[in-house]
Amino acid sequence: MARSILITGCSSGIGYDAAHGLKRAGWRVFATCRKEVDCARLRDEGLESFVLDYADEDSIIAALDEALTRTGGTLDALYNNGAFALPGAVEDLPRDGLRAIFEVNLFGVHDLTRRVIPIMRAQGHGRIVNCSSVLGMVAAKWRGAYTATKFAMEGLTDTLRLEMADTPIKIILLEPGPITSDLRIKSIPYFERFIDWRASPRAAQYETTLLKRLYKDRGRDAFELPGSAVTQKLIRALESPRPRARYFVTTPTYGADILRRVLPTRLLDWITSKG
Numbered sequence: 001m002a003r004s005i006l007i008t009g010c011s012s013g014i015g016y017d018a019a020h021g022l023k024r025a026g027w028r029v030f031a032t033c034r035k036e037v038d039c040a041r042l043r044d045e046g047l048e049s050f051v052l053d054y055a056d057e058d059s060i061i062a063a064l065d066e067a068l069t070r071t072g073g074t075l076d077a078l079y080n081n082g083a084f085a086l087p088g089a090v091e092d093l094p095r096d097g098l099r100a101i102f103e104v105n106l107f108g109v110h111d112l113t114r115r116v117i118p119i120m121r122a123q124g125h126g127r128i129v130n131c132s133s134v135l136g137m138v139a140a141k142w143r144g145a146y147t148a149t150k151f152a153m154e155g156l157t158d159t160l161r162l163e164m165a166d167t168p169i170k171i172i173l174l175e176p177g178p179i180t181s182d183l184r185i186k187s188i189p190y191f192e193r194f195i196d197w198r199a200s201p202r203a204a205q206y207e208t209t210l211l212k213r214l215y216k217d218r219g220r221d222a223f224e225l226p227g228s229a230v231t232q233k234l235i236r237a238l239e240s241p242r243p244r245a246r247y248f249v250t251t252p253t254y255g256a257d258i259l260r261r262v263l264p265t266r267l268l269d270w271i272t273s274k275g
Contacts, residue, residue: 009082013181017227054108
């Protein structure tokens with residue numbers, strides 16, 4: 001029987017490439033999305049797809065039950081990839097906005113992971129891969145909400161890895177940098193909903209920096225790679241006999257890992273503020 005994996009956030013970008021890439025690699029893929037219209041599109045492309053919305057506990061329960069029904073009660077791997085971004089200065093982030101992004105990017109991930117662990121314990125094996133970010137390693141201006149969720153994911157995943165070391169379940173982090181995706185475009189509704197930038201003391205800075213990045217197509221970022229670069233590392237994480245704790249993707253992520261360990265904070269702040 002093909003090994004099975006449940007992937008979240010498959011409507012586009014990293015999750016979309018992972019779903020198709022793992023299917024080509026021989027895995028049985030359950031490619032979940034937040035919206036049924038995206039699931040229908042993926043089913044038309046030959047994938048097994050159904051709804052999973054991290055913000056909805058009932059949706060998480062139903063999606064996992066659906067996957068287990070289809071496999072007869074087993075699941076070899078979980079790839080927690082789904083997330084969204086909420087750009088804006090930290091001083092302009094309302095409590096409701098920060099709560100909303102944590103519900104999806106961390107609490108939903110944690111909820112699904114907790115529900116999968118007993119299944120993997122019972123079957124005697126399993127791998128849980130969490131998609132973090134270079135912004136889970138170093139901070140960046142205007143990205144405080146997303147950065148906070150990824151820093152939290154790093155800490156929670158590291159702790160889980162330590163605690164699960166006496167089990168046959170492997171806990172792994174993927175660390176992408178700039179990857180081609182719709183994350184920026186999909187962040188616009190959240191920005192417009194939660195950030196009152198016109199009332200901000202940084203309104204002029206918004207106009208000269210963040211708004212241009214959000215609403216104007218600037219082309220590819222420096223060092224940007226396609227989603228397939230993440231999929232390649234994901235396959236290594238899933239299929240290596242002894243997987244690493246972390247897999248870095250893109251030059252900035254390798255660089256950030258080194259710089260955060262060797263540079264004084266003041267110099268690291270200067271470098272990241274230029275990015």
